[in-house]
Amino acid sequence: MNALEALVNPLTTLAEETRLTLANLADAATDLAVPSVRLGVTGLARAGKTVFLTALVHNLVHGGRLPLFSAASGHRMTGARLQPQPDDAVPRFDYEAHVRSLVSERIWPESTRQVSELRLTIDYESASYFHRKLGPGRLHLDLIDYPGEWLLDLPLLGKDYATFSAEAMQRARAENRAEIAAPFLKILAATDANAEESEPAAQELAANFKTYLAACRADAHALSMLPPGRFLMPGDLDGSPALTFAPLDIPADAAPARTGTLRAMMERRYEAYKTHVVRPFFRNHFARLDRQIVLVDVLHALNAGPHAIADLETALTEVLGAFRPGKRSWLSSILSRRIDRILFAATKADHLHRTDHDRLELILKRLVARAEEKATFKGAEVEVLAMAAVRATREATVKHRGEALPAILGTPLPGERLNGDTYDGKTEIAMFPGDLPDDPESLFGQADSVSEALRASFQTAQADLQFLRFRPPELDKTAEGLTLSLPHIRLDRALEFLIGDRLA
Known part of the structure; x- marks a missing residue:
């Protein structure tokens, strides 16, 4: 951003932009020894930010199954470990406590209430023959967790x-x-x-x-x-x-x-x-990000109805409007940091059968269409996917009145209710969650007020959909007694998009 742009940008002033440039120069100096990527993790309430961060670190540190993450599947990632974070004034993301909640207690960890940070250092071998000859590579992945509500400010x-x-x-x-x-x-x-x-x-x-x-x-x-x-x-x-x-x-x-x-x-x-x-918040955290994942609880909005969907669309457009997207270059990364990759992820895909995952992605893609167009125009890469950072269910086929139905198996959280039954948190059930609409446009209205036709289409869709909250899965152990990594849906695809090129 030049001086003229800084003067007209409502988020920054010339003095503010100068301070950001000096901070970027300091970051660049420390990156000369070991390069770093600052990954922002955000989402509105209950989108699963804490779960995503915990699962990401757990799978990288414990060698989880990540077939679509090329550095791991190609056996080029030789290790990952936690390190002291670089920002002493920022609270540390309490990874150990969150893992304990998920693995030992099988409860979901507390939601994000403030900015927190964690540094993960990844050792790897380059995919390039020339770079391999220069020796093993190392990358600091700085994970910055912050509430999505703050973006709306x-x-x-x-x-x-x-x-x-x-x-x-x-x-x-x-x-x-x-x-x-x-x-x-x-x-x-x-x-x-x-x-x-x-x-x-x-x-x-x-x-x-x-x-x-x-x-x-x-x-x-x-x-x-x-x-x-x-x-x-x-x-x-x-x-x-x-x-x-x-x-x-x-x-x-x-x-x-x-x-x-x-x-x-x-x-x-x-x-x-x-x-x-x-x-x-903008100066100390947000303006220093390199890449960003925005987690979206689409199913929660679908449960609440068409007004919630319309409000979510507006919020996501506002959120991306606050970003500083742009194409990454050596000079720009030093003088004026830009977010060059943005991933929108529809969470809790494990609440649906895999046959509905493509529909969930299409709904999210429709929700962020206006925001995606703006970011792409400025040179950033944008991806949309359906995922579950921690998979709490398994898939099965059940017979109902002679018809085979795709179902999911899981243990509902204590107090969850379905068809008059209240669950105790110990009983595993099989359920058919229903199907999302084939055409995402059927969920969106063009008028300022929600039309009767749109409201009726939502009522029809809601009658066919049933979403419960499930307990985290019970993890298997190896013959040596080691706990396996947390299961997921497309966490590897998210990692490949967010940092795969930096480990090439």
């Missing part, structure tokens, strides 16, 4: 408070949100934006706004467009003024606020949120 850097408020109010009054937002809208209707600033009023509005956002994210609605993202996972900023604001009912082109008013107070805190929360 990055577009706020280019929006003033009036624009943010107008967009938030438009969403809150939409067909599918008005009832959820009713308590917040009621309090807002009784609020005078030009009244004298008041801490109790600000706290009441912020608390009701956060309650509304949390309700939107609940399973019944599964909505995704919920900025500001840190409101749902405040961490040590909980209760701070920077997280105690809410949108007001003002137009996007409203005149400047009068000093000392509630609106001026909200606007000041919104700007503080951008300065102290959003911009440091």
